Amino acid sequence: MNHHWPVELVDGDIVLRPIRQRDHRSWREANHRNREWLRPWEATVPPPPPGHLAPRRPTFRQMVRHLRVEAHAGRMFPFVVEYRGRLVGQLTVAGVAWGSMCSAHIGYWIDREVAGRGVMPTAVALVTDFCFRTVGLHRLEICIRPENGPSRRVVEKLGYREEGLRPRYLHIDGDWRDHLIFALTAEEAPESLLERWHGRRSGGAAPGSAGPERDGPGREAVSSAGRVVPPPAEGAGKPGFGFPAPQK
Numbered sequence: 001m002n003h004h005w006p007v008e009l010v011d012g013d014i015v016l017r018p019i020r021q022r023d024h025r026s027w028r029e030a031n032h033r034n035r036e037w038l039r040p041w042e043a044t045v046p047p048p049p050p051g052h053l054a055p056r057r058p059t060f061r062q063m064v065r066h067l068r069v070e071a072h073a074g075r076m077f078p079f080v081v082e083y084r085g086r087l088v089g090q091l092t093v094a095g096v097a098w099g100s101m102c103s104a105h106i107g108y109w110i111d112r113e114v115a116g117r118g119v120m121p122t123a124v125a126l127v128t129d130f131c132f133r134t135v136g137l138h139r140l141e142i143c144i145r146p147e148n149g150p151s152r153r154v155v156e157k158l159g160y161r162e163e164g165l166r167p168r169y170l171h172i173d174g175d176w177r178d179h180l181i182f183a184l185t186a187e188e189a190p191e192s193l194l195e196r197w198h199g200r201r202s203g204g205a206a207p208g209s210a211g212p213e214r215d216g217p218g219r220e221a222v223s224s225a226g227r228v229v230p231p232p233a234e235g236a237g238k239p240g241f242g243f244p245a246p247q248k
Helices: 021-033 035-041 060-072 119-135 149-158 193-202
Strands: 008-011 014-017 077-083 086-097 103-110 139-144 161-172 175-185 227-229
Touching (some): 008 119, 014 119, 021 035, 021 060, 077 103, 077 119, 086 119, 103 119, 119 139, 119 193, 139 149, 139 161, 149 175, 149 193
Antiparallel strands (some): 008 014, 008 227, 014 077, 077 086, 086 103, 161 175
16 A cells, blocks of 8 residues: 555646546646657557567557556656646656665656746756655666657756666657666755755756756746645546557
8 A cells, every 4th residue: 555645746736636537638738749749759569479469559448557557556656737727747666676775767748838838847946855755765766868858958957867778678659769767865965855946946046957948938936835735536647658648
């Protein structure tokens, strides 16, 4: 049983919450609208061995059911991302390992319409604080294709450390792709990562950082501190690492 799930993480207009079956329409619309933009970064299933049938992509209902089971078992923290009340992405903490490791990895996607407004850096900061301060994990890892500049900028803004390249690491967009590994440990973030991010955006950059963060025209300042609030009735989330997107 996962005592930390379900949960909502909130910072101003940005909310991370469990997915619900009734999110199907808004989830499908966001995916359809961003299909071409997301395709180069979407997990796919490698071809089956000779004589075997290719696995069928899950339906949305099957995805939600699977993620709910994984979340309540403590193996995953799957969230949807809302911005001003609208579903604009997903973020999943998956591969949760305990014992001598106490680690997990993070995957995410964001609607192109709100990219550049600080939504995903805020979401990653929220979930990093949650994993380190509430759940008790020690290390978080984010794997990103070298060509994915916007996603790399998310982790670089937050101080995730680049560790190196894993060749042909994940099956993405129809082939095995190299990934850069970015990581952070609890010792590297003794203060709130969300507070550090807010300080950078407002101009109070931490030592060694590049100065005030500017995400682009029309960026809204975020002023409220992140908080954990009581969850809704249902829970689940995004496909985890290597979990293919469901049928649209």
